Structures are given as C-alpha cells and as structure tokens.
Amino acid sequence: MLAADYxxxxxxxxxxxxxxxxxxxxxxxxxxxxxxxxxxxLHLYHGLVPDTRVGMTxxxxxxxxxxxxxxxxxxxxxGDHVLVPFNIACGQCHFCKQGLFGNCHEAxxxxxxxxxxxxxxxxxxxxxxxxxxxxxxxYADFGPTLIPDGMDLDDAVLLxxxxxxxxxxxxxxxxxxxxxxxxFGAGPVGIMAARCAWLFGAGRVxxxxxxxxxxxxxxxxxxAEVYNFAAIDDMALFIKKQTDSLGADVCIDAVGGxxxxxxxxxxxxxxxxxxxxxAITLHWAINSVKKGGIVSIVGVYGPTGNLIPMxxxxxxGITIRANQASVKRLxxxxxxxxxxxxxxxxxxxxxxxxxEEVSDAxxxxxxxxxxxxxxxxxxxxxx
Amino acid sequence: MVxxxxxxxxxxxxxxxxxxxxxxxxxxxxxYRDRAADQAKGMAWERPPxxxxxxxxxxxxxHNRRPAVFGVSVPPSGVSGMIRRAAFTYSESDWRHWLxxxxxxxxxxxxxxxxxxxxxxxxxxxxxxxxxxxxxxxxDSLVRKAAxxxxxxxxxxxxxRRRAAGRERRAGxx
Ligand SMILES: NC(=O)c1ccc[n+]([C@@H]2O[C@H](COP(=O)([O-])OP(=O)(O)OC[C@H]3O[C@@H](n4cnc5c(N)ncnc54)[C@H](O)[C@@H]3O)[C@@H](O)[C@H]2O)c1
Ligand SMILES: [Zn+2]
Ligand SMILES: [Zn+2]
Numbered sequence: 001m002l003a004a005d006y007x008x009x010x011x012x013x014x015x016x017x018x019x020x021x022x023x024x025x026x027x028x029x030x031x032x033x034x035x036x037x038x039x040x041x042l043h044l045y046h047g048l049v050p051d052t053r054v055g056m057t058x059x060x061x062x063x064x065x066x067x068x069x070x071x072x073x074x075x076x077x078x079g080d081h082v083l084v085p086f087n088i089a090c091g092q093c094h095f096c097k098q099g100l101f102g103n104c105h106e107a108x109x110x111x112x113x114x115x116x117x118x119x120x121x122x123x124x125x126x127x128x129x130x131x132x133x134x135x136x137x138x139y140a141d142f143g144p145t146l147i148p149d150g151m152d153l154d155d156a157v158l159l160x161x162x163x164x165x166x167x168x169x170x171x172x173x174x175x176x177x178x179x180x181x182x183x184f185g186a187g188p189v190g191i192m193a194a195r196c197a198w199l200f201g202a203g204r205v206x207x208x209x210x211x212x213x214x215x216x217x218x219x220x221x222x223x224a225e226v227y228n229f230a231a232i233d234d235m236a237l238f239i240k241k242q243t244d245s246l247g248a249d250v251c252i253d254a255v256g257g258x259x260x261x262x263x264x265x266x267x268x269x270x271x272x273x274x275x276x277x278x279a280i281t282l283h284w285a286i287n288s289v290k291k292g293g294i295v296s297i298v299g300v301y302g303p304t305g306n307l308i309p310m311x312x313x314x315x316x317g318i319t320i321r322a323n324q325a326s327v328k329r330l331x332x333x334x335x336x337x338x339x340x341x342x343x344x345x346x347x348x349x350x351x352x353x354x355x356e357e358v359s360d361a362x363x364x365x366x367x368x369x370x371x372x373x374x375x376x377x378x379x380x381x382x383x
Numbered sequence: 384m385v386x387x388x389x390x391x392x393x394x395x396x397x398x399x400x401x402x403x404x405x406x407x408x409x410x411x412x413x414x415y416r417d418r419a420a421d422q423a424k425g426m427a428w429e430r431p432p433x434x435x436x437x438x439x440x441x442x443x444x445x446h447n448r449r450p451a452v453f454g455v456s457v458p459p460s461g462v463s464g465m466i467r468r469a470a471f472t473y474s475e476s477d478w479r480h481w482l483x484x485x486x487x488x489x490x491x492x493x494x495x496x497x498x499x500x501x502x503x504x505x506x507x508x509x510x511x512x513x514x515x516x517x518x519x520x521x522x523d524s525l526v527r528k529a530a531x532x533x534x535x536x537x538x539x540x541x542x543x544r545r546r547a548a549g550r551e552r553r554a555g556x557x
Pocket of ligand 1: 039040161184186187189190208209210211214254256257258259261280281297298299300301323324325
C-alpha cells in the first residue's frame with residue numbers, strides 16, 4: 001500500500017509499505033478515506049517530539065471503511081464507514097472508566113504520561129497512523145464511531161480531533177455567560193475553540209495570531225475580534241487595555257510549543273531544546289488572564305519542561321486546566337452540533353490532496369502557503 | 384532519615400477532624416473526568432487481552448507492567464536503537480531520558496539516508512521537503528533563498544582559493 005513515511009525533520013515522502021495486519025483480537029483494519037494533517041503533526045515534522053523514528057507513518061485524524069476485524073470486535077463489520085478518534089483507548093482501565101480516554105493506561109508502553117495516539121511517535125505508543133491507504137485500529141470495539149447517515153465525510157474526519165479539541169479547550173475554560181475569552185492561535189484548533197466559546201456563553205471572544213489570512217477567516221467564521229500579535233508590543237498590557245485593566249476571564253492556549261513571537265524562547269525551546277518548545281503563548285496567557293481566572297491549555301508541549309511565570313499563577317490565583325481531548329466522550333454532543341448546523345467543520349478545509357502529494361501537503365501547512373488552514377489527504381482516491 | 388513505608392499506617396477515621404470540610408463540588412476536573420466512576424483504587428481493573436510481543440517494545444520504567452496493546456511501527460535498531468534502549472533506563476521524569484531520545488532521532492535520520500543509499504536510492508531531499516509547494520506558492524522567497532545560498536557558497540569558494548593561492552605563493556618564496 002501507499003503510506004506517508006517520515007525521513008527526518010521537514011522530510012516526509014509517500015512510500016510503498018506492507019499493509020497492516022491484525023495483532024490483537026480487538027484490532028480492526030480500516031481502508032482510509034480521509035486523513036488530515038494536524039498542527040500536532042507539525043511538532044513531529046519539525047523534529048520536536050522525542051522518539052520519532054524514521055520510517056513511521058503519521059496521521060491521527062482519519063476515517064475509513066472497515067476491511068477486517070479481530071475475533072473480539074463484535075460491533076463492527078467489514079463495510080462499515082467509521083470515524084476514528086485520535087486517542088487509542090481501551091474503555092476499561094482506571095482512566096477510561098472516568099471518561100479520560102486521552103489518558104488510557106493500556107495503550108502506550110513507552111510512556112505513562114502520554115496516552116496512545118495514532119502515528120504520533122513512540123512517545124505515544126509507536127502506532128503507524130492514518131496517512132496511508134490502510135491503518136490498524138486497536139480497541140476497534142471501543143473507539144471507532146459509525147459515521148451518521150447523511151454526514152459529509154469532510155465533517156466526519158474533523159470530528160476525530162479538531163472539533164472535540166476546540167470544544168474541550170472552551171469547556172475547560174469553564175466559561176460563564178458574558179465572560180471575555182482570549183484564544184491564542186488561529187489554526188484549526190484555535191478557530192474551533194473560539195467558535196465553541198460562544199456555545200458556552202462567552203460575551204466576547206478575541207483571537208490572537210500573526211497570520212493575517214487565518215485571522216481574517218476567524219473573524220468571519222467564529223466570529224471573533226482578531227488581533228495580529230506582530231503589531232502588539234506587550235501582549236499582557238494589550239489584553240488589560242481591552243478588559244478595563246482587569247484581564248480576560250479565560251485564556252486558551254491553542255498554539256503549543258511551536259509558538260512564534262519571542263526570539264529568546266524560539267532559541268531556547270525550538271533550536272537548543274533547553275525548553276520543551278517555546279512557551280511564549282502560555283506566558284502571555286498567564287499574564288493576560290484576570291486574577292482568579294482560568295487558563296485552558298490544549299496546545300501541545302514536549303515532555304521536558306518550560307519556563308513560565310509560575311509566581312504569577314500563584315499570586316493571581318489562576319486555575320490551569322489542560323488535557324488531550326477526550327474525543328469519544330464528546331462525540332455524541334458534537335455530532336448533534338454538526339447536524340444542527342451550529343458547527344460547520346468542513347469550512348476549515350482549504351486543501352484536498354492525494355497521498356502521493358504528502359510532501360507538498362506538509363510544506364503547505366507548515367509554511368502556511370496558499371492560505372492553508374486545514375489540508376486533507378485522500379489516500380484511496382477522490383481528491 | 385524519616386520515612387513511613389506502610390500505606391495503611393494511618394487510618395483516616397482516627398484523625399481528628401477528618402473530612403469535615405469535604406465538598407464533592409470542589410472539583411476542577413468537572414466535566415471531563417467522571418470521578419463517580421473512580422471506585423477501584425490502584426491497578427485493579429479487568430484487563431484487555433494482551434497483544435503478543437512479536438517486536439521489541441521499549442517500556443517506560445514508570446509502568447509496572449506492559450500495557451495490553453502497543454504499536455509495531457519501526458522497532459529500535461542500529462546505533463539509534465542502542466541509544467533508545469539506554470534512554471529507557473531513565474524514567475520519564477529524568478531529562479536524560481528525553482534528551483537521549485532526541486539525540487537518537489538525529490542519528491536515526493542519518494541511518495535513514497544511509498539505508499536509502501545502501502538500497503540503491505539517492506533520497507530526493509528537496510522533494511521530500513515539499514520544494515514543489517514552495518515553488519508554486521512562495522517562489523520569490525525560494526528564489527531569494529537559493530540566490531543567497533549560491534552567493535554565499537561562491538564567495539566562500541573564491542576566498543578559499545585565494546587563501547590557498549596565497550599559501551602557495553608564500554611556500555614558493557621559501
Ligand atoms: N490537546 C489536544 O487534544 C490537541 C489536539 C489537536 C491539536 N492540539 C494542539 O493544538 C495546537 C494547535 O493546533 P492547530 O492544528 O491549530 O495548529 P496550527 O499550527 O495550524 O496553528 C497554530 C497557530 O498558532 C499561531 N501562533 C504561533 N505562535 C503564536 C503565538 N505566540 N500566539 C498566538 N498564535 C500563535 C500560528 O501562526 C498558527 O496559526 C498544536 O499545538 C497542536 O499540537 C492539541
Ligand atoms: Zn490532530
Ligand atoms: Zn483505558
């Protein structure tokens with residue numbers, strides 16, 4: 001089959017590989033119909049995630065048709081079209097029982113802090129991902145969800161990560177009616193978080209980025225007040241001025257360790273790897289939120305450590321809430337939102353490409369060329 | 384050194400004031416964690432069947448047993464594999480673990496190029512880096528970068544030649 005193949009930082013190519021096999025009675029094999037590239041993949045692509053091995057296939061946002069199921073998968077049959085949550089979760093461990101499907105304890109030997117994630121380095125379990133014609137889906141009797149009749153596949157594939165992650169970012173913000181919410185990052189996740197902030201009753205939504213076409217999209221789609229940080233000298237001061245000097249009720253970090261905006265942080269975190277990526281967004285979030293406010297983090301950082309103004313977290317009485325999105329927990333509600341037209345996921349998709357063009361797709365998304373917001377690969381034709 | 388080894392050493396019920404201010408609403412993990420389902424303490428859950436270990440899987444020291452399923456993508460091999468195995472002798476909490484893994488990743492990249500060459504293939508690195516997308520959508524900047532690279536290398540070559548020529552002249556005088 002054809003599959004994306006990681007060769008080293010900034011290098012991915014389409015390559016012939018053996019088709020995946022069933023390794024466990026709860027496995028299924030899925031023929032992939034849609035597979036996105038995510039901002040999370042960029043951390044891998046940029047070489048920031050430890051234990052990213054040459055030869056791995058990335059891809060944790062995909063849907064597809066069940067080809068084959070293991071002996072213990074009773075609820076799926078070949079031919080079913082499913083969307084596959086990006087978390088690999090057993091559904092029965094201590095954490096899954098509590099709905100923490102992003103934190104399953106039975107899916108990742110290489111780390112305890114990280115759950116199992118498709119195509120996300122060995123630090124997330126060493127699974128080949130869905131940027132391929134076929135993918136192995138563990139715990140297939142638990143994770144995959146039948147795509148509802150009539151749902152567009154482009155909507156379905158965004159329900160595997162982007163919509164739940166944006167939604168959970170807003171949910172973790174504990175937004176109360178009338179709250180002022182600042183979202184850092186106007187990538188797919190930040191855009192979705194800002195959209196969902198309204199569903200929780202936000203009174204004002206501000207989105208910060210430095211890529212104008214994305215800000216413009218966010219201003220219409222979310223909708224939101226948008227600001228380019230390249231034109232802002234001091235972020236905390238700016239947010240204070242926007243909020244009668246008190247600060248925002250909720251700040252959401254939808255950027256993570258690949259953040260731009262501070263040369264020093266870029267040097268320390270991204271070049272020298274002395275920090276787990278650049279934590280400038282988190283720095284801004286902590287210093288821009290109100291006393292007693294909430295900082296919600298879905299942006300991904302590496303496993304080592306980051307410089308953040310911890311003293312201010314204490315002195316301001318800030319609550320920090322963070323996690324990998326628990327996709328399966330949120331799907332029923334989010335499917336309702338999509339069907340009711342309250343969320344329009346596929347509007348984020350700007351590029352549809354065949355898997356053969358995966359090298360260019362990564363470049364387009366990473367370098368933000370051609371007004372790219374969300375690229376989707378069609379590994380089995382149709383693009 | 385003072386330490387208390389037995390977990391059962393203190394019975395909460397015997398502690399003066401135990402639980403008087405307990406409040407089940409005091410839970411910042413609502414609604415993404417269902418604490419009502421947090422009954423069995425410890426690793427007492429019924430496990431999924433165990434995937435047979437037919438490839439080498441490195442295990443975090445912080446796991447007291449191997450999780451039931453795992454990925455079978457690229458098992459450790461070569462020099463990078465040796466570094467990875469060594470990295471897994473440190474816990475996830477130890478920076479050496481992660482820094483060694485990052486180091487292994489860089490070595491692994493060289494191994495990948497070598498494996499290509501041994502397999503009779505010269506990797507088309509610009510294509511793998513998506514140069515076509517740059518050419519289509521960001522041509523000016525691509526051309527500028529190429530021009531800078533070309534100028535820098537030309538200047539470097541000229542300077543090196545001059546120095547070499549100078550050395551020869553000086554050597555000739557002796
Ligand atoms: N927690 C989860 O479950 C989960 C799931 C998916 C993605 N993520 C993470 O969410 C983050 C965003 O994902 P995405 O797909 O939207 O990525 P993306 O790379 O498309 O978007 C990130 C955006 O942040 C902007 N940015 C950079 N520095 C900034 C700064 N200092 N302030 C404000 N904006 C800045 C970039 O210009 C870009 O538009 C990533 O870190 C990704 O790994 C987390
Ligand atoms: Zn993703
Ligand atoms: Zn689990």
